[in-house]
Amino acid sequence: MVGQLKFCVAGVRSLEVAKAVAAAGADAVAVEVSPTSPRCVAAEDRAAWWGQLPGDVTKVALVRNPGFGDLEAVAGDEFDQVIIYFPNETPFFEVALWTDTVAPEKLWFAPQVLPGGILDLAFLPLADRMILDRYRPNSMALEAKIGDWNEFARLQAMHAKCEWVLAGGLTPENIAEAVSTAQARSLLLQGAAIEAAPGEIDIAKLQALLNAAELLAA
Numbered sequence: 001m002v003g004q005l006k007f008c009v010a011g012v013r014s015l016e017v018a019k020a021v022a023a024a025g026a027d028a029v030a031v032e033v034s035p036t037s038p039r040c041v042a043a044e045d046r047a048a049w050w051g052q053l054p055g056d057v058t059k060v061a062l063v064r065n066p067g068f069g070d071l072e073a074v075a076g077d078e079f080d081q082v083i084i085y086f087p088n089e090t091p092f093f094e095v096a097l098w099t100d101t102v103a104p105e106k107l108w109f110a111p112q113v114l115p116g117g118i119l120d121l122a123f124l125p126l127a128d129r130m131i132l133d134r135y136r137p138n139s140m141a142l143e144a145k146i147g148d149w150n151e152f153a154r155l156q157a158m159h160a161k162c163e164w165v166l167a168g169g170l171t172p173e174n175i176a177e178a179v180s181t182a183q184a185r186s187l188l189l190q191g192a193a194i195e196a197a198p199g200e201i202d203i204a205k206l207q208a209l210l211n212a213a214e215l216l217a218a
Contacts, residue, residue: 005179005213008165009206010062010083010190011039013199015049020203024210028058030083030188033074037064039199043073050078060108071101083108083131083188092122099126108165108188119155129163130155131188149181156183169193172212179213187213 008028009021018029031046032039050059061074062083074082082102086095088111099107107127113119119132132152149166156164167188170178178184193209196202 005185005187007187007189007210007213008058008060009194009201010060010188011195011199011201013039013041013201015052017201017203018049018053021201021206022053022057024203024206026057028060028081029053030060030062030190032062032064034062034064034070043078066098071098075101081106081108081129083110084127085110085112087111088113088117088120092120095123096126104128110167121159124159124162127162129165129186130159131165131167149178152182152184170209172208175209175212 006027009026010030012018031041058080060081061079064085108129109127110131165186165188166184170193194206
């Protein structure tokens with residue numbers, strides 16, 4: 001936590017980085033488990049991690065577009081919570097079926113909304129945490145704009161039963177404006193904001209981002 005801001009770091013690929021992220025104050029560490037992701041960590045590689053991290057760090061699996069059996073693999077005791085990235089156009093009945101495997105209190109939903117699109121609010125009762133994610137088609141990169149931050153603040157105020165998590169495009173230069181405009185209380189830090197290259201978290205970049213956030217919180 002930085003001030004009153006909770007934060008989760010996603011894309012961790014080694015125990016060394018996981019320890020450094022926890023030491024930086026992360027409330028949660030998220031590991032990609034989708035085999036097609038360049039940030040994926042195999043079950044056998046991460047098995048020894050968790051006992052070496054502080055007990056108060058939440059262990060999170062990050063799954064993209066889950067198929068048959070994907071959620072069963074992360075629904076056991078290894079992970080405390082699960083982030084699911086999926087297209088905003090995914091049929092409601094398909095998304096609702098995921099809660100048969102992972103309970104809503106353990107879920108973070110990140111419906112990927114096309115620029116100019118509108119988040120499908122029908123998903124809200126199915127997960128305790130929501131990530132408003134604007135993205136470019138055929139790219140894993142996130143786009144953040146001031147309009148998205150205003151939309152985040154509006155949705156958070158209107159649907160306060162969910163924990164709303166701000167993600168995408170955060171930098172040391174814009175994080176103060178982003179958090180202030182969005183009135184964010186939780187952050188998901190990942191991708192170019194904290195990486196030297198895809199899948200390589202740079203602790204110095206992470207610390208610079210947190211220092212900027214800490215100045216905001218001071």
